[in-house]
Amino acid sequence: MTSETFRLTLACRNRPGIVAAFSDYLFRQGCNIRESRQYDDASGDGRFYARVVFDGVDRPIDPDGIAAGFAPVAESFGMEWAIRPERRPRRVMILASKFDHCLVDLLYRRRIGELQMDVTAIVANHGPETYAGIDFDGAPFHHLPVTRETKAAQEEKLLALIEATGTELVVLARYMQVLSDDLTRRLAQRCINIHHSFLPGFKGAKPYHQAFERGVKLIGATAHYVTADLDEGPIIEQDVERISHADDPESLIRKGRDIERRVLARAVRYHIEDRVFVNGAKTVVFAD
């Protein structure tokens, strides 16, 4: 019999004895630590972060019992913490607009088991005809068009849908609408966006055309948690590709698609696998 595997994630102000406390506790519960990643942010306040994968040594684990017993330990250190079964899919809603490369990629990775998620809904401000030929694999599609006048009402519908579906993570898969400050606050640390990134950066429309005009030699993409400060939330993942003067805006956009989809997919996977911790304006990512 194989024991089920769990993930303990925790964050607290660092002080001596944290690792001893949780590892000692798990040891006494008959648990075996399979993987352990830790990080002590010695700067600032000195926050400590850990992700511990564990199972039972010779018998199944009672996660509720373990959690109940861990609560006083966690409290004594002021921990934010969670214990989650490794195999439970996260409930994820995907928002999309006209461009579908990120949407299609996420669905494909889910289908082959790379992303451990249930898609609660696919929401778009474009109609279903935009996504003809894409197999949603049973995920419900919602067309929520938006104009300046209807934005508040549309976001209310969106939020109601998020709540009704038990959505744990919202992914903006090239969703070209700016969320209101209020909505971003409600989705704090559970809404991931992807956007292009350049050296140097640009503001405004048609970024790949701007990058072409500016003659950059690298283009990239950034996946981050959404905050009220547009495109400036805690960064989860970034990547770049080399370009040259021979690239025109069309080829930049083509290369950008490849970077965007792989950066977003990595960020979503890191989140789903409890590898990301928000640490003020930045993140701790126990990547693999």
Place this chain on the structure above:
Amino acid sequence: MTSETFRLTLACRNRPGIVAAFSDYLFRQGCNIRESRQYDDASGDGRFYARVVFDGVDRPIDPDGIAAGFAPVAESFGMEWAIRPERRPRRVMILASKFDHCLVDLLYRRRIGELQMDVTAIVANHGPETYAGIDFDGAPFHHLPVTRETKAAQEEKLLALIEATGTELVVLARYMQVLSDDLTRRLAQRCINIHHSFLPGFKGAKPYHQAFERGVKLIGATAHYVTADLDEGPIIEQDVERISHADDPESLIRKGRDIERRVLARAVRYHIEDRVFVNGAKTVVFAD
């Protein structure tokens, strides 16, 4: 007997017949095209750029004769152009401040023949004791300290030195002084700077500390021609490295040094080998 090798570089408004004109001309002069790189910037005005490496088929070349004969061809197309012997070292002045990693790297690459340059002078706003243990290999060192009050006078000395030494290229090898607008204009397209680059970008002091605070996952460097618009001239080369939350400002600075020195060395080599053309706000680089 091996015929000497030359490089023809040219830029002009694109129109039919340019390639035919220069390749036909070289053919009739008994020259053999060894390498030919061309680029037609179809955007904007449609500028055409070419770099042609050629030698004589069965006899030495008379470069002056070839240049004289090419002048009317070039004029008919409105070309900016030059013919240079491949083996002639470019005359390069290196400016440095406290950090010497770029300076040392450039000198090393010159020593092993990777950079085809004569170092006309090493100029620093720090004294020679800062560079103890560095073998300048015969290059004269000039200490030109600078304060806000003496800046104009210091730049005059610098310019006089540039002219007196026949310097063709000025390299700011982590030279931490901002050149005046006037000086940058005089050094247009013959002064290369290196600076850190991040996604997103930062302004102000201690950039690696800012990058750490912001939690970026990539750090990079940009080499560019200096213009009056600080850190914004035409980009010649860029590169990045992946970092993580485990990097502290010290390790970012360490990784930054590696990126800076290799990006600057590439940019200098591209310039010296006539591989870079300024095309408005950007460059065409026939890299290898």
Place this chain on the structure above:
Amino acid sequence: MTSETFRLTLACRNRPGIVAAFSDYLFRQGCNIRESRQYDDASGDGRFYARVVFDGVDRPIDPDGIAAGFAPVAESFGMEWAIRPERRPRRVMILASKFDHCLVDLLYRRRIGELQMDVTAIVANHGPETYAGIDFDGAPFHHLPVTRETKAAQEEKLLALIEATGTELVVLARYMQVLSDDLTRRLAQRCINIHHSFLPGFKGAKPYHQAFERGVKLIGATAHYVTADLDEGPIIEQDVERISHADDPESLIRKGRDIERRVLARAVRYHIEDRVFVNGAKTVVFAD
């Protein structure tokens, strides 16, 4: 009225006058060279390669007339050459086995117009149930199972299908069958394969497990033309990703999928856009 765009590709032994000859010819035909990439392989015999994109300056082009006129020019230089309209899709057959990440990726890129191809057939040694949920977008699917005994007969069917469908390029999209020497010869320079690549290399089964055992720090993939020498034909494209001791075989396979699909897609695009020339055991690739 916009004139149609064409691509002239040519290869021949290098000697003075080639560029002059073709550019002069196109000029006299009233054509405008939009892009021109050339390469002179100075090693060995000295082969010259060119890819020229051109259109008519002020009138439509008659490609047949231009080709007819170019034939004697080409013959005088012993050129292998072709003139193709840029907009004509290439006819491509995709072969697949159990893993569908490359197949799905190629189909997606075709759907959004990134790959200019018509899929003549999807052929697999697994049955259609393996690919449930994949939208073939009208491309016919053929199940051609193969055993050691039926291999010769299966390859005959395959070849008949290639011919009947006017297939110009065969893509082995993780097709896990070794083609016979005879078939590889018939498909010379028009059959592309993708396989994993490691530093150092490995032979035999379960390569990602071997890479894990060996503790490599980088994994990669290679796309190449298929020759009788398995996995050793002329390389078109390669890429790698960094891994660490924290990666297990499962995560290597996951990262490998991402590398494989993007390397294969680039190689197919380069071929389709006439950017690849076979030069003995290697290739010349005018990448963008």
Place this chain on the structure above:
Amino acid sequence: MTSETFRLTLACRNRPGIVAAFSDYLFRQGCNIRESRQYDDASGDGRFYARVVFDGVDRPIDPDGIAAGFAPVAESFGMEWAIRPERRPRRVMILASKFDHCLVDLLYRRRIGELQMDVTAIVANHGPETYAGIDFDGAPFHHLPVTRETKAAQEEKLLALIEATGTELVVLARYMQVLSDDLTRRLAQRCINIHHSFLPGFKGAKPYHQAFERGVKLIGATAHYVTADLDEGPIIEQDVERISHADDPESLIRKGRDIERRVLARAVRYHIEDRVFVNGAKTVVFAD
């Protein structure tokens, strides 16, 4: 008063309670864990590796007392372990041959404090005139020429020098001599080599020329511990750069130099900072 910082490294067969044991012990000794990296190799026997950086909370640490007290803990788990002060430089001997790019780079990084090492000796099979202009910064130079006949005697001298100088790490900085099996055994896990790496790999002389002939699109380098199996010891670090058909053997060698020196420098730094553990045929590297 700042307490001195120490590094505890340990490896043992994994079983429940290891982390609890060492973290609890350090806690009770009044130590603060500043950084902790751990890895459980769940494959094979299940080896556990940890690197713990710690200092005293409010008083200086007595490392000998701490080590003495830890010995029984370590013994109970069958640990291989060490406690080292972070600030003590490692004693490193550098072996070189004709090419000096790795040698010069290591010396530079030592000079600016990037590599925490004392150079016990620079040993070369070429005479000192080969390294004219390199500042050894006080490190003694030994010319130990070698022929097939004198190899055994030369290695004896080398070994005597290693012992006499208290050398802890031997770096083959492009040292072009194959060490005998006997010597590699004596230097097990304390001798690092750098060599070029390609996809696919090559055997024999002039590897960059072979890579050119084979038309690879990436070239790389591998740093590894030396074992009797030439170029096949546990890999510490690898990196690559993209090349193209436009690269000739000369430019491959140039790019190779850049990769070799940075890969070797990283591997040496990882070793010196106790970040590398040998795990059978591979390594665990707690990189930063």
